[in-house]
Amino acid sequence: MNNPPDLNQLKQFAKEVRRDIVNMTTEAGSGHPSSSLSAVEALTALYAGGIMRHDPKNPHWPERDRFILSKGHAAPVLYAVLAECGYFPKDWLHTLRKLDSPLEGHPNMCKLAGVEASTGSLGQGLSLGIGHALAGRLDKKDYHVYVMIGDGESDEGQIWEAAMTAGKYKLSNLVCIVDRNDFQQNASTAEIMPSLEPLADKWRAFDWDVREIEGNNLEQVLGALREVKGARDKPQCLIAHTVKGYGVHYLADNPANAHFHGIPLPKDQLAQALKDIDNMP
Numbered sequence: 001m002n003n004p005p006d007l008n009q010l011k012q013f014a015k016e017v018r019r020d021i022v023n024m025t026t027e028a029g030s031g032h033p034s035s036s037l038s039a040v041e042a043l044t045a046l047y048a049g050g051i052m053r054h055d056p057k058n059p060h061w062p063e064r065d066r067f068i069l070s071k072g073h074a075a076p077v078l079y080a081v082l083a084e085c086g087y088f089p090k091d092w093l094h095t096l097r098k099l100d101s102p103l104e105g106h107p108n109m110c111k112l113a114g115v116e117a118s119t120g121s122l123g124q125g126l127s128l129g130i131g132h133a134l135a136g137r138l139d140k141k142d143y144h145v146y147v148m149i150g151d152g153e154s155d156e157g158q159i160w161e162a163a164m165t166a167g168k169y170k171l172s173n174l175v176c177i178v179d180r181n182d183f184q185q186n187a188s189t190a191e192i193m194p195s196l197e198p199l200a201d202k203w204r205a206f207d208w209d210v211r212e213i214e215g216n217n218l219e220q221v222l223g224a225l226r227e228v229k230g231a232r233d234k235p236q237c238l239i240a241h242t243v244k245g246y247g248v249h250y251l252a253d254n255p256a257n258a259h260f261h262g263i264p265l266p267k268d269q270l271a272q273a274l275k276d277i278d279n280m281p
């Protein structure tokens with residue numbers, strides 16, 4: 001891959017990804033813009049910030065780093081980033097959720113090169129990541145495996161089976177990013193599953209290294225992802241504190257309203273949303 005762009009270029013990349021997300025979900029009339037927007041900085045840093053070793057022209061390159069979007073309902077952020085990186089033509093974004101489009105509502109690895117795992121049924125992606133991480137160790141390859149899970153998704157028992165297993169095998173080539181946006185489908189995580197906290201302690205108890213970061217702060221995300229690359233004996237957890245809908249006031253200022261999970265922007269809000277994104281620092 002080329003040298004990573006500077007911070008300003010990366011911020012422009014993130015803005016373009018946000019525009020793509022609101023445009024494609026509004027056009028589709030369905031999808032999860034708020035869940036996608038909270039994850040923009042993490043995927044920008046991974047794919048465009050020089051963290052992941054990958055080649056859009058050779059998506060099945062055996063040496064590539066792997067990214068698995070376990071919270072698969074945030075597919076629009078993955079599609080936007082893959083398109084901006086050149087995995088497929090950008091105008092495919094207009095086909096989101098349309099019949100026969102490879103850009104299904106949830107990522108389908110059989111339909112779209114660049115999608116590492118088919119996800120959407122919450123709870124499974126970290127286990128899939130463990131498979132890749134163990135395979136990399138067996139094959140003596142030095143790739144890293146990055147998995148993003150949701151905080152609501154963390155209610156799934158399989159997440160904790162995976163956490164325990166990765167700790168046992170000391171998978172230092174595995175990084176789990178928790179998109180800690182404090183909301184899930186119908187309400188806040190505090191209402192639905194208050195015992196999720198203390199979250200960092202739970203990961204530590206399963207023998208992971210844990211860092212808590214501001215997940216919509218690109219510099220912090222980049223810094224943390226660079227640090228965890230050097231890990232030697234433990235899997236790495238980044239708890240990324242984010243805002244659901246970040247960058248678009250209509251969504252971000254109303255996250256407590258369950259109406260905004262899995263609902264596209266009303267068409268008459270699109271112009272203001274694009275202005276909000278333009279005005280981001």
Ligand SMILES: Cc1ncc(C[n+]2csc(CCOP(=O)(O)OP(=O)(O)O)c2C)c(N)n1
Nearest residue numbers: 035073120121122150151152153183184185
């Ligand atoms: C096994 C399973 N149960 C339920 C759902 C429905 N569902 C989709 S998104 C979601 C909420 C996820 O919340 P969170 O993980 O916090 O993601 P966020 O959108 O906040 O990033 C639910 C319950 C699902 N996709 N899979």
Ligand SMILES: [Mg+2]
Nearest residue numbers: 151152183184
């Ligand atoms: Mg959430």
